[in-house]
Amino acid sequence: MMTLHIDVAVIGAGSAGLPAFRAAKAAGASVVLIEGGAYGTTCARVGCMPSKLLIAAAEAAHAARSTAPFGVHVDGAVRIDGREVMARVKRERDRFVGFVVESTEIIPDEERLIGYAQFIDDNVLQVGDHTRVYAERVVIATGSSPYVPVMYQALGERAIVNDDVFAWDDLPRKVAVVGAGVIGLELGQALAWLGVEVTMLGARGRVGPLSDPAIKAYGRKVINDVFHFEPHAQVEAATLEDDSVHLRYRDSAGDLHEDTFDYVLVTAGRRPNMDRLALHNTTLELDARGVPVFDPLTLQAGTHPVFIAGDANDVLPLLHEAADEGRSAGENAARFPDVKPLERRAPISVVFTEPGIAMVGARHSDLAAGSFLTGEVSFEDQGRSRVMLRNRGLMHVYADKVTRRFVGAEWIGPDAEHIAHLLAWALQMKLTVDVMLTMPFYHPVVEEGLRTALRNVVAQLPNA
Incomplete structure (x- = not known):
C-alpha cells in the first residue's frame, strides 16, 4: 500500500477536475488528480461533441430533403446509411476524446492516480486497493450520470x-x-x-x-x-x-x-456521482441526494476544506460552467482558508435543434410579476429567415421597468445559438435595451429579428 501526503486531492479528471488540478498547482499547492474511469470528459465521450456529430448528419439529411421549395430538385429519395452515420460519429468522437486523453496523460505519473476514491475520514482517501492519500484539502469533481427510473x-x-x-x-x-x-x-x-x-x-x-x-x-x-x-x-x-x-x-x-x-x-435527467465516495465516513452534511451541502458561490462544503465543482454539484451542468467552477475550486482549495466567491458569467442555455431553443439571463418564471415588460418578435415573416425558408420561431425579450436594463430572453428560432451569445454579452455588460438598439444590425440578417423585439419592448417603456 502506497501512502501519499498532499495539499490538494482532486477527485475526477473531467471538465471540472482538470481545471481544478491546474489551478491548484498554479497556486503553488502539491496536487494529485484521481480518476476511477476512463480519461476523457463526459462532453467529449458521450455529451456535447458526439451529439453534435449526430445532429450534423441529421441536418444534412433534412437539408437534402428540403430543396424542392427553392426550385432545386434532387432526383430520387435521400438514402441514409445508418452504419456510415454512426461510423463517422464514433470516428470523430474518438478524435475529440483523444485530445482530452493526451492533455491528461501529459500530467506527470506521480501526480495522477488511477482508481476510485473513497473517504476513510474527512482528510483521508483510499484510492483503489493501492494508495492511501492524506489530503489537506479535497475537490470533488466526479461529474454526473444519467438517471433511469x-x-x-x-x-x-x-x-x-x-x-x-x-x-x-x-x-x-x-x-x-x-x-x-x-x-x-x-x-x-x-x-x-x-x-x-x-x-x-x-x-x-x-x-x-x-x-x-x-x-x-x-x-x-x-x-x-x-x-x-x-x-x-x-x-x-x-x-x-x-x-x-x-x-x-x-x-x-x-x-x-x-x-x-x-x-x-x-x-x-442526471444525478451527481457520489455513490462511490463513501461520504458517510466523513462529518460533511449531506442533502437528500447524498451531495455535500455547499455554498454555490465559494463551492465550499460547510466550513470544511472540501469543494464541489462541475456536474457533481448540479448547479449549472454546462461545460463552460464546469470549467469555471473547477478553476475556482482549485484556487480556493490551494489558498484555503482564504476562500473567494466565484464570479459567474451571464446565464446562457442553448438547445441544438432546428429551429434552435435558447435562454439567456433570468427565466420568465423567475421574474417578479409586474417588474418587467416583454418584447416580442415572430420569425415567421422575418426577412432573412424567410429567404432561407427557416422562418419558424417566436422570441420574448424581458426588460426591467425601472432600470430599462435587459434582464433575459427565451425563444425558439433560427440561429438561436449565435443570438444567444450576443444577448449573454449584453446582459453581462449590464446594457439597457436602449443602448442595445444603438448597436449595429446588418441587413439582411436573422439578428434583425432581435432588433424588432427590442424595439417592441422599448415602445412599451416610458420615455427615457
Missing part, C-alpha cells in the same frame, strides 16, 4: 441512455424518448431526421429549459411537426416483448395508447 431498469439493454446511443453501429427503426429535456429534444429530432420513427413522452409539459408559456406552446407545435410528442404522458407499463419494448401510456386527455419500440431512450 425503476420502471425502465427491468428492460435491460432495450432501455438506453444517451451514452448508449453513441455505441450503436447502426440506426434502429423505432425509438421512444422518455423526457423532453435538452438531451431528449436534441437526440429525438436528430434520430427522426435520420429516418428513425420517434415518439417522445414528456411528463410535466416541458420543452427543454423553456419557462415562458407562449414560447413553450410554440415549441410544442414545432416539435410535433417532426415527431409524435406527448408533453403530458403518464407511462403505466413498460415490458419486454422478445427484442422489443411495449409501452402503455395515457396522454393529457387520459386516452390510453400502446406501442412497441426497438429501444426506450431514457432522458429523465
Whole structure:
C-alpha cells in the first residue's frame, strides 16, 4: 500500500477536475488528480461533441430533403446509411476524446492516480486497493450520470441512455424518448431526421429549459411537426416483448395508447456521482441526494476544506460552467482558508435543434410579476429567415421597468445559438435595451429579428 501526503486531492479528471488540478498547482499547492474511469470528459465521450456529430448528419439529411421549395430538385429519395452515420460519429468522437486523453496523460505519473476514491475520514482517501492519500484539502469533481427510473431498469439493454446511443453501429427503426429535456429534444429530432420513427413522452409539459408559456406552446407545435410528442404522458407499463419494448401510456386527455419500440431512450435527467465516495465516513452534511451541502458561490462544503465543482454539484451542468467552477475550486482549495466567491458569467442555455431553443439571463418564471415588460418578435415573416425558408420561431425579450436594463430572453428560432451569445454579452455588460438598439444590425440578417423585439419592448417603456 502506497501512502501519499498532499495539499490538494482532486477527485475526477473531467471538465471540472482538470481545471481544478491546474489551478491548484498554479497556486503553488502539491496536487494529485484521481480518476476511477476512463480519461476523457463526459462532453467529449458521450455529451456535447458526439451529439453534435449526430445532429450534423441529421441536418444534412433534412437539408437534402428540403430543396424542392427553392426550385432545386434532387432526383430520387435521400438514402441514409445508418452504419456510415454512426461510423463517422464514433470516428470523430474518438478524435475529440483523444485530445482530452493526451492533455491528461501529459500530467506527470506521480501526480495522477488511477482508481476510485473513497473517504476513510474527512482528510483521508483510499484510492483503489493501492494508495492511501492524506489530503489537506479535497475537490470533488466526479461529474454526473444519467438517471433511469425503476420502471425502465427491468428492460435491460432495450432501455438506453444517451451514452448508449453513441455505441450503436447502426440506426434502429423505432425509438421512444422518455423526457423532453435538452438531451431528449436534441437526440429525438436528430434520430427522426435520420429516418428513425420517434415518439417522445414528456411528463410535466416541458420543452427543454423553456419557462415562458407562449414560447413553450410554440415549441410544442414545432416539435410535433417532426415527431409524435406527448408533453403530458403518464407511462403505466413498460415490458419486454422478445427484442422489443411495449409501452402503455395515457396522454393529457387520459386516452390510453400502446406501442412497441426497438429501444426506450431514457432522458429523465442526471444525478451527481457520489455513490462511490463513501461520504458517510466523513462529518460533511449531506442533502437528500447524498451531495455535500455547499455554498454555490465559494463551492465550499460547510466550513470544511472540501469543494464541489462541475456536474457533481448540479448547479449549472454546462461545460463552460464546469470549467469555471473547477478553476475556482482549485484556487480556493490551494489558498484555503482564504476562500473567494466565484464570479459567474451571464446565464446562457442553448438547445441544438432546428429551429434552435435558447435562454439567456433570468427565466420568465423567475421574474417578479409586474417588474418587467416583454418584447416580442415572430420569425415567421422575418426577412432573412424567410429567404432561407427557416422562418419558424417566436422570441420574448424581458426588460426591467425601472432600470430599462435587459434582464433575459427565451425563444425558439433560427440561429438561436449565435443570438444567444450576443444577448449573454449584453446582459453581462449590464446594457439597457436602449443602448442595445444603438448597436449595429446588418441587413439582411436573422439578428434583425432581435432588433424588432427590442424595439417592441422599448415602445412599451416610458420615455427615457
